[in-house]
Amino acid sequence: MKKSKMTASKLRSILGFLIVLTLALSAVGFYYAQSWLSELAVSVSHTIADSTTSGNNVQALNKLQVELSSRQDIIARANNILTSKQTYQTQAVGDLTAYARATGVTISNYAFPASADSATTATAGVPTTTITLTLGNPVPYESLLKFMKAIEGSLPKMQILNVNINRVAGDSKSVRVDQLTVAVSTR
Numbered sequence: 001m002k003k004s005k006m007t008a009s010k011l012r013s014i015l016g017f018l019i020v021l022t023l024a025l026s027a028v029g030f031y032y033a034q035s036w037l038s039e040l041a042v043s044v045s046h047t048i049a050d051s052t053t054s055g056n057n058v059q060a061l062n063k064l065q066v067e068l069s070s071r072q073d074i075i076a077r078a079n080n081i082l083t084s085k086q087t088y089q090t091q092a093v094g095d096l097t098a099y100a101r102a103t104g105v106t107i108s109n110y111a112f113p114a115s116a117d118s119a120t121t122a123t124a125g126v127p128t129t130t131i132t133l134t135l136g137n138p139v140p141y142e143s144l145l146k147f148m149k150a151i152e153g154s155l156p157k158m159q160i161l162n163v164n165i166n167r168v169a170g171d172s173k174s175v176r177v178d179q180l181t182v183a184v185s186t187r
Contacts (some may be wrong), residue, residue, distance in 0.1 A: 077155060085129070085186045091156065092131055092184050099150035104143040106136030128183040130161065138174035148180075157185040 068075075093110055100107045111132040135144075144165075151158050164178035 085127075088129060088156070088184050088186050089131075092158065092182075095154055095156075095158070096131070096133065096151070096182070099147055099154070103146040103150060105139055105147040107133055108136050109134035126157075126185050127187070128159075128185050131182045131184060133180040133182060135177045135180060137176045138168045138171060139177050140173055141175050142173070144175060144177065151182060159183045159185075 089112055096107060096110070099105075111134070113130060148160055148163070151160055159182070160180065161183050162179070162181040166176040166178070168174045168176055
């Protein structure tokens with residue numbers, strides 16, 4: 001048999017070299033594992049932050065949706081503040097007739113502007129169109145006040161621009177109304 005030329009000092013050198021090589025490879029592996037774990041931790045923290053933000057956004061949207069659905073009556077009223085220029089005459093005549101009937105006032109004539117371009121702008125730049133009403137005289141003063149209050153509180157928004165009132169001789173509870181000018185807010 002052949003005798004191996006391995007001596008104790010050679011074996012010690014090889015084992016020392018292997019230990020140093022193992023330590024170096026472990027250090028390099030630890031460095032790469034640590035940098036990979038750092039990148040993974042950053043990615044996970046971004047994902048958590050994004051999901052938290054998304055969760056907060058979803059909660060805020062749900063809260064807004066609940067608030068919006070609870071205020072549908074306000075939205076409907078806001079949409080009814082203005083009427084369209086195409087239908088304002090029909091709607092205004094119907095509303096004014098109903099107010100007159102409810103308050104005991106008689107409307108004998110409705111006068112609309114000659115052209116659609118004669119609309120004037122009222123407060124805050126909202127376009128309005130005028131209607132001139134002729135009332136059946138004499139009018140009980142209380143009924144006239146109730147009629148005017150109904151016009152002012154109406155939807156679509158109507159506003160009294162001009163009213164000419166005269167006393168009726170011998171009747172302290174009635175007045176004579178020459179004309180009543182009403183502005184109807186349109187879109």
